[in-house]
Structures are given as structure tokens and as C-alpha cells.
Amino acid sequence: MTLLDVAGLSVRRADGRDLVRDLSFTLGPGERLGLIGESGSGKSLTALAVMGLLPAGMTAHGSVRLAGTQVVGARDKELDRVRGRTVGVVFQEPLTALDPLMRVGRQIAGPLGRRRGLRGAPLRAAVAAALDEVRLPESLARAYPHEISGGQRQRVAIAMALACEPEVLIADEPTTALDVTVQAEVLSLLDRLVAERDMALLFISHDLAVVADVADRVIVLKDGSGVESGRTRDIVREPRHPYTRALVDSARALEGALDRLAP
């Protein structure tokens, strides 16, 4: 069964330039695909195109099917059925992803209530359970986003993304804005949640070492085109494309000194 089927996807700017070119991949339950590339490679635009959330002036071409629903060219009303339910998303910057004027609990309660038709005490219990899933105390529900740490905010964003029990989770640089120890915690949390729910994961990152920790398969993006794809292990061990080789070499060069001091 394919949950996400992307075929010949291009993202075009108003002036006709393609920022993503002819990208194809599929994702089934329990599969984990990494999209790796540097700034401007089109990773985030790909994620937005999959959700049907491209910024004004950009158009998607080709085909994106989410559990059978064609996203390209669909109206928002049709997409409301798949957003949240079929696909959930966690963005890079949790401070901008959350509403600064709303308590954290209410933000999680929104999608939870709509999806499961809960109100009152059962809804409060569901919010507490959702917070517990991401290892946050129930008391956090009363906090505003600015009152909690970056790692806690990203956990809240994850709880919101999971509230509608999506089959596909898109994580766009979910730990880039976090400290290293917090990054490690959030990555292991994501890993556990995705495994428990047998979700499909599209994981977007510029950091090869992070992708190699999370994703079984990987697509290397450069200037909007996929230059190489395959099993993460094969790509890191034997990169064929010169660009992939440069990425792997830089990552190894950066961590080389640390590997020698602290193997």
C-alpha cells in the first residue's frame, strides 16, 4: 500500500523557473525516507507541495497522491480531508508554528476535539494524554508558547501533528533550531512515536548524520533535482554522484577530529 505517491513533481515560480524539478518517490506505512540537501535545494518546498501549502505565486506540477487524493490542483476544501488526518507536519521553528496568544493545551485541543468529537472533561483528558505521549507534564497545558523552552515547544508541535493520528508524518528540519542534547531527545521521541504508530515518515534535513540516524532511504537534492537516491547505508558508504560524495566527505571531515578524540 502506498500512502504518499509523488510522481514528476515540479514546483514553478511565477516567472517560470522550476525550484523543484521532476521529483518522484513513494512512501508506505512504516517507511522512512530522508530528503537531504543544502539551503535552497528545494527540500522545504517539496514538503509544502505535498501538503498543498505552497506560498502564493508558486505552483506544483506533476502528481502528488496522498492516500489516493490528488493534491496537485486540488481545492483547499478537498485538502482539508487529508491535511492533519492523512498527513501531519512538524516544522523547523516551533515558535512560529504555535499561536503565541493561545495556551498550549488549547492548541492541542483544537485538532483533537475536531478529530474525535470530544468536549469538556474527556477532551482535557485527551490533551493530558497527548502531552504525556511527548513526555510533557500535564501542567504545561496552561502555559503560553513563550513561557516554555524550544525543546518543549517542538514537543508540543509534535503532539499537535499527531493529534489527528496521521498516517504520514512530514518533519521539516524538526531539530535544527534546538540544542544538541535537546535534539537527541526529540529525535529519539520522534523515532519511538513513528515506530509505535507504524507511520510513514518523510524527514527533511541538511544534516547527513541526523538523516542517517532516522531514515532508511534517502534522496539527495541539489538545486531542486534529486541527484541520487537509495538506501541510506549504500549512499553514505558508496556515494556515486560527486555532490553526494562532497556532502559525505564534508560530514566526515567535520566529525573526524571529534571521532579521534572521543571515538
Next chain:
Amino acid sequence: MTGGTEVLAAREVGYAYRGGPPVLRDVSVAVTAGRNLALVGESGAGKTTLLRLLLGLARPTAGEVLFDGAQLAPRDRAFRRAVQPVFQDPYSSLDPRQRVGRIVSEPLRSLGLLSGSRADRREEAAGRVAEALRSVELPADAARRYPHEFSGGQRQRIAIARAIVCRPRVLLADEPVSALDVSTRARVVELLAGLADGHGLTVVVVSHDLSLVAALCAETAVIERGRVVEQGATADVLGSPAHPYTRRLIASVPRLSHATRLR
């Protein structure tokens, strides 16, 4: 190389922002000529505050900061010439309205390092700018262009050129590569290491990136919640960490050599 001269030192410094709790407590670190120093820690640990004290941008609320053995005088030209900053984000640290040549030559003008007639001064500035741009491996014609014409990595090179144009002894860099792509990051680290070797510069770097620290710095101080929890030779601190926080930091660094999916 022990017994080098101590250029810059914080002695039992404390710092509290007005009305707030102390963000630094009893911190002592020393910058020895020729031994690059890393101040390691996560957001909120007080690293950047410590760097501001060392730069003379803030005055400690306890203890003292010494430059060449005497209490630091922030307006002292000898100090401003000897100790130069490089900031984290090369997109906001360069004035977008000025040409690169003007940006890079600014320390020469503000420190009054140019002499002679107007034409002489202009000629000397141009020569020093060309030399600095050469040191950071940017083309000479970069001087006539504007910051927006350059990539992130190139902009960080411009910021470094601006910092070294007055031939300082110490470069204080706040997360100099964390805003850059991985491949660019490796090259900027190489550049900083090269400058330290070739120009008699001592680099003090604030970072949470232990790969960078291992590659660049001989000395490391680990800061957690405003205190130095461990310091010494980088080989010892990272090779056999004594403090649990240091161990946790090391274990959290994403590395290809430790990646789950590559095993």
C-alpha cells in the same frame, strides 16, 4: 605549548542582567596566545554573555576581565585592535548598504590606523582590504560588490576579513558556522584553523558544536547554567570527560560514525 602569554582572561567573573538572576557565576577562563579556546555550552548557558565580557561590550558585575594582564579598558584602541569579533549570522552582521570594501576597511578607519593624505589613506585601505580578502580566499573584486551578492559562507568570510584587517591577536567568534550549510561549514572551519596557524591569531570560539571544537581548539571550557563545569586541554575534556554534562553533550552529537541506520 605551555607557558604562552595570557592575552585575555576572565577572573572569577559574574554577570547579571539588570534586575535578573546571575547568568554567569565565578567563571575563570584564560586565552593563551597560540591556543585556540572553545567556550562550549547550550542556549542560555551564558557563553555569549561571557564573550561580551571578553569583548568589553559589557562590564562584569563581579570579578574582572584582564587584557595583557591589566584590567580591560573597552575604549582602549590597543585592545580594540588586538581583539576582534566575528558574529554568528553573516546575513545580519554586514551592513547591506555598504560595499564589501567599505565594510572590511571599517576597523582601519574607526581605529585610526590609516595615515597620510586622503589619497594615501585610501590607497593603504585598499591594499589592506585586498590582503584580508586574499587571506579568506575571496576574489579581489569582492571589494566592489555588496553583501547580498554573496552566499552565506562567503559572507562569513567577509566578516572574518573585516575582523582580521587590523591584524588582531585574538578573534572572538560566536557560533561562526552554525548558520552555514555543512559543506560550507567544513571550509570555514579550515579557514579559521589556517588563520590561527598562519597569522599568529588565537581564536576563541563560542559553540555548541563539538565537531568544530575538536577540529579547531586546543583548549575547551564547558559551561552549564552560568558555571564552568569542566575545562582543560580539548583532548582531555572530550577524550575523557569528567562531568556528566560533558558526557551528555558528546553523546548527543549526531555523527555518521555512530548513525543507527548505517550499522
